[in-house]
Amino acid sequence: GAVVSQHPSRVICKSGTSVKIECRSLDFQATTMFWYRQFPKKSLMLMATSNEGSKATYEQGVEKDKFLINHASLTLSTLTVTSAHPEDSSFYICSAQTSGSYNEQFFGPGTRLTVL
Amino acid sequence: AQSVTQLGSHVSVSEGALVLLRCNYSSSVPPYLFWYVQYPNQGLQLLLKYTTGATLVKGINGFEAEFKKSETSFHLTKPSAHMSDAAEYFCAVSDRFSGGYNKLIFGAGTRLAVHP
Numbered sequence: 001g002a003v004v005s006q007h008p009s010r011v012i013c014k015s016g017t018s019v020k021i022e023c024r025s026l027d028f029q030a031t032t033m034f035w036y037r038q039f040p041k042k043s044l045m046l047m048a049t050s051n052e053g054s055k056a057t058y059e060q061g062v063e064k065d066k067f068l069i070n071h072a073s074l075t076l077s078t079l080t081v082t083s084a085h086p087e088d089s090s091f092y093i094c095s096a097q098t099s100g101s102y103n104e105q106f107f108g109p110g111t112r113l114t115v116l
Numbered sequence: 117a118q119s120v121t122q123l124g125s126h127v128s129v130s131e132g133a134l135v136l137l138r139c140n141y142s143s144s145v146p147p148y149l150f151w152y153v154q155y156p157n158q159g160l161q162l163l164l165k166y167t168t169g170a171t172l173v174k175g176i177n178g179f180e181a182e183f184k185k186s187e188t189s190f191h192l193t194k195p196s197a198h199m200s201d202a203a204e205y206f207c208a209v210s211d212r213f214s215g216g217y218n219k220l221i222f223g224a225g226t227r228l229a230v231h232p
Contacts, residue, residue, distance in 0.1 A: 093159050110157065
């Protein structure tokens with residue numbers, strides 16, 4: 001149980017285009033989902049926290065107009081990187097949390113974004 | 117504010133040797149503590165967690181960790197390393213009393229290399 005999927009696993013796009021990444025909880029309902037960014041050989045940096053049906057809460061320094069997050073249902077959250085630039089190239093990981101789970105987050109496999 | 121310090125960004129051990137990965141935390145309230153493992157180009161997998169009760173926590177793949185409040189530590193150990201243990205390991209802390217959702221604060225990670 002507690003499986004989280006991400007799609008796509010890998011995406012290459014041209015500079016200036018937008019890319020959407022999906023995060024799904026496959027066998028549970030996620031009241032909260034988190035989006036992280038991981039630079040090569042670095043730790044995970046929390047970008048934003050989203051609760052179903054409400055606006056995402058962004059961490060300091062993360063541009064909310066560039067990284068659009070939508071949490072439309074209890075099993076799906078999306079991250080859209082708008083007008084992507086090469087510096088947005090990174091590994092993006094989502095996680096999902098249920099209530100009453102001792103704050104355990106279940107992580108997706110990640111999405112490798114490369115912006116040319 | 118909570119923080120996590122992982123001593124040693126790289127640890128190298130021989131196959132069959134003891135694995136010790138160090139983690140110290142800072143928290144104003146009793147924390148939840150986690151160890152995650154990440155294999156190349158993959159998401160994070162939970163190894164073990166401490167929430168309450170017994171301070172020695174056993175996890176998957178033969179790993180265990182001990183919560184030592186007096187030392188604010190949560191070091192990860194395994195008696196005998198396998199080649200398959202080579203990966204990146206992250207220690208994380210979460211605030212237990214915030215209610216609702218809680219953010220994970222990650223350490224910088226420790227890359228474990230296992231050589232024959």
